[in-house]
Amino acid sequence: MTSDHPLRRRTLLRAALGLGALAPLGGLSLAGQAAPGGPRLVLMLLRGGLDGLGAVPALGDPAFAEARGALGRYAQPPLPLDNLFALHPALAGLHTRWGAGELLVLHATGLGYRDRSHFDAQQVLESGGERPFALNTGWLGRALAGGHNKGMAFQSAVPLALRGHAEVDTWAPSARPEPAPDLVDRLQRLYADDPALAAALARARALRGDRPGDMRGGMPGDMPGGMPGNMPGGAAAMAGMAAPAAGGRSAPAALARQAAAFLAKPDGPQIAVLEMGGWDSHANQVADPGPWANNLRQLDAALAALHEGLSTPAAGDTWRRTVVLVVTEFGRTVAINGTQGSDHGSGSVAFALGGAVRGGRVIADWPGLAPTQRHDGRDLRITTDLRALFKTVLVQHLGLPAARVAGEVLPGSASLPLLDLLRG
């Protein structure tokens, strides 16, 4: 039994409590205690509408080549999954997970909402509601509410998916030196009458008492207080698409590494939320190398960083207890549009990977790609409600009671099936 064994560490925690008040900074953070050895969930939100049919082409569908045109032709051979589907060649890391039986692909999936607005669809995706703004908290926030587990987001603000529960931490790297403890104490007093600011400050302090390693170096590619050095060239490479949400070219993988570091701790968060933008590929989706393919590479790198970080010896068996969900708010048109891209659509793909996943399979009730088989004659039809994936994870991975999931966490989901997702 090493000194890092969870059981011994819990004992140390109790001993520390007995010694009286801890210093405000440094020392252990006591916000929430996830059961060591419990399940871990990562939600990776892909904002902008990922072209699922491009990321996971249905090569075995005889209508595929004609339906997609140039969108269905790849610079390198796609990586085979089964008789029907393959992976975009940029997703090599994901393909390795497939080989290890740790990746499940859900295709022709999407939300009940169909009006193709990013903002409304993302609201539905994160709130877990059936219509935009029916709910103004997040399904993960509601899942955590009232329990002892923590959620964590890797950006400056709390995403909707995690809202609704007090114990949400955020983490984003800072390039500046830490302010003096005395100042921070005074600020806390200054915020005595402003609960929102007080709470934000208190949690930032707790987080720093808890932060693994020294992450004060800033984001790779960013200059403190200035523009990233690679700006013009990077911007030119983004011709035709919106830039990814975080600054710097390696940002998603760096944040994923941080997330893994937190998740691996025995008293770390149970749920982490990451996100990536840049998926709204109205133009210039075909080129490889090109902005869309490069974005897929960044996603692949981020997911690989999660796997690595959760599989280190120090992480113990965390990967085996982890499910990573990769979802997007809607897919894109089957046919290529007038600018070598695709417009807003409906059905897309979702990924579930992790040691807890019974992978190596594609779940898809395949609707076909002929124009008469498309939704509105243009989109991949949705045949599996994406919320079935959420429901399965909530009930079978996080272990929430089915009645609570159907009633308050994911209202209206009672009739959705549970998917065959998990090991054991």
Next chain:
Amino acid sequence: MVPTQLQQAALAAHRFGLGEADLDVVGGDARGWLLAQIGPADSQRGSPLPGLSQALAVQIEARRQPGAAGNTALRNQVLADIRARLQTAASTERPFAERLALFWSNHFTVSLGKGSSTGLVGAFEREAIRPHIAGRFADLLMAATTHPAMLRYLDNFLSAGPQSRVVQRLQRRSALQQAASAQAGEMATPVAPAPPRRSGLNENLARELLELHTLGVAGGGGAFGPWGGYGQADVTALAAVLTGWRGPRPGEAAAGNAADDAFDAFDANWHQPGAKTVLGRSYAEGPQALRQVVDDLSRHPSTARFIATKLVRHLVADQPPPALVARVAQRFSQSEGDLKAVYASLLAAPEAWQPQPAKLKTPEEFVISSARLLRLGDRLTARAPDAGLSALGQRPHAASSPAGWPDSAADWLGPEAVWQRMAWAVQVAERLGGNLDARALAQASLGPLLSQASRQQIERAADGAQALTLLLMAPEFQRR
């Protein structure tokens, strides 16, 4: 509770303006001070600031010349635009107009994150937004929609009518090529010709024009709605109306004639022939159709409601009072989108003058108001062109989507946000705090907005730098 004259001055300075170092600037008639500022925004500080033609020439040159020189020129242009934006806001004597210019720039977001619009955002703000903030909404909308920076940002310069001359030509050419190679006996199996690069419609601008700029998202609005009223067919038809609006032709852009920024943005060869039906009305083929659609959209009741909601949210509260939104929407409709009348109706509303600062400042508002409090002027951008805003999560001109930056505390206030603002404040305070009296500054600037508790905390600070940090981080300064 009716605010006192001094409270009104403080609210005028901080809530409607961008912050003042001394409330004396406002004088005894706070509302009058604001009303007098309504008009086109000032010319920006810093010169020479390029117009669109020159800015586009620099961008194109950077792409043509992969390598240091072109990229440096583009980078310098981007930084000059950012500096101009921040320096102007830090120094202006018409801060209410400046706030409105920033509001509309955000509403009609064009971002540098996309290669096609990098380097053009400053010109866009100077030419399409700033001159039109106090005229008719339809004029602002037309200017923003047809400015080449927007046409590029939302891909419209690549959009061609499927039956337009350009597409017909390309299709004929590729059909001829295929026939020629078949005749020459090449290839037993026919090879599909490479698809023409610009072969059809792109819906991006049409969709955002309806959803983000005018009607608001279909089915949205909640208590403030209904918004929307359009369907997918309207998006597609509007995209067809928009075809042909491309911006200057490559030759014009390369000439970069800064003296003549007039350009012919419409190219009939790309325009979809035939009439189009948008929201139940038919519009004839040709460039005049867009102006007609713009006028009709500006008169649509959803637009009045959507714009009113955004304005009230920006100036009054994250949760806009529905009654006020309704009144402002009505003013918008009655005045046919006369923005000056709309602003006046907002300034006349008691709800806009409730004395407790509620709205959390965005990072940019925080930085600008700090600069004005400390009279930094151009020193704001001396160390970094963006004044440190990237680290605060709001890199200027770099919103991550056409929806722009959000406008409520829930979107900005995470633990990291507070910590980063504190780190920024510490840096500034360590340079300046030793040389000024934060207590006097707090009194002169915030006046009656400053609570007794905060005043005490500032007074008990360990040193000048700490006192200034506490002032910048006080709830009364973080909110407006």
